[in-house]
Amino acid sequence: MTVASALRSIDTAVHRVLLLVAQLALVGMVVIVCVTVFYRYALNTGIIWAEEVPRTLVALFAFIACAMGVRDRLHISVAVVYRLFKAGGAARRIMDTLLNLSTLACGAIMTVYGWNLCAQLWRFTMAATGFPRSVQYISMPIAGVIIMYDSILFLLGVLKEDDRLFSEKEEELEVIHVRKDSGSEARGGRE
Numbered sequence: 001m002t003v004a005s006a007l008r009s010i011d012t013a014v015h016r017v018l019l020l021v022a023q024l025a026l027v028g029m030v031v032i033v034c035v036t037v038f039y040r041y042a043l044n045t046g047i048i049w050a051e052e053v054p055r056t057l058v059a060l061f062a063f064i065a066c067a068m069g070v071r072d073r074l075h076i077s078v079a080v081v082y083r084l085f086k087a088g089g090a091a092r093r094i095m096d097t098l099l100n101l102s103t104l105a106c107g108a109i110m111t112v113y114g115w116n117l118c119a120q121l122w123r124f125t126m127a128a129t130g131f132p133r134s135v136q137y138i139s140m141p142i143a144g145v146i147i148m149y150d151s152i153l154f155l156l157g158v159l160k161e162d163d164r165l166f167s168e169k170e171e172e173l174e175v176i177h178v179r180k181d182s183g184s185e186a187r188g189g190r191e
Contacts, residue, residue, distance in 0.1 A: 004158045011153060014146060015071055015165050022064040029057040049128040056136045063110075063143035070103055070147045071159075072167045097155065104151035110144030 001009075036050040069075050077099075085091035118134035118141065126133055153159040 004156075007153060007158050008163075011071070011150065011159065012165060014149075015068060018064050018068055018146070019166065022061050022068070025057040025061040025064070029054045029061065032057075052126045052128050052131075052136075056131075059136055060139040063139040066110075067143040067146040067150070068166060070107075071150050072164050073161065074167060075103075096161070100151050100154045104148055104155070107144045107147030107151055111141045111148065112144075114138075114140030114142075114144055 032047075032050055032054050036047050039045050039047055039050075082092065082095055085095075114137060117137050121133035121137065124133040125131065126136070150159065
């Protein structure tokens with residue numbers, strides 16, 4: 001087993017665990033909110049921790065989704081300029097490198113500032129559950145580390161653009177130039 005395949009295997013295993021955690025967080029959040037609505041309107045009572053736990057779960061889900069999106073290149077992008085250049089050409093490689101470096105920087109910012117936020121909030125507790133407030137934001141530095149790891153793997157060429165775990169690669173639109181003269185030539189020779 002080569003180093004690249006070992007790093008790719010670690011990446012795949014981490015992302016499969018992230019997917020499971022995100023699914024459980026989403027299901028837990030939906031169940032808790034539905035039960036809370038039932039308690040409030042049908043039983044005229046409430047659950048004291050029903051606001052803190054779903055808020056924590058939605059933060060967990062959101063930051064995990066960010067990390068998973070980086071892995072499959074699902075982040076928002078405008079490809080108008082990118083697609084002007086030849087696929088596999090030097091200009092696209094430069095743009096890909098810039099993309100990976102900026103994603104690495106965003107992951108580093110999430111890691112550092114998320115860790116600092118958790119360190120500052122550790123001494124405070126949530127009112128209903130009694131958990132430290134940092135529990136709500138611990139997913140931020142974790143997602144930042146995973147984003148940095150994926151960015152480094154893309155920069156090193158261990159992961160390629162086509163390596164997808166959760167989505168399918170979008171096909172690039174082919175630009176078709178149609179001549180404006182009349183006749184069968186403009187329609188590709190078919191009549």
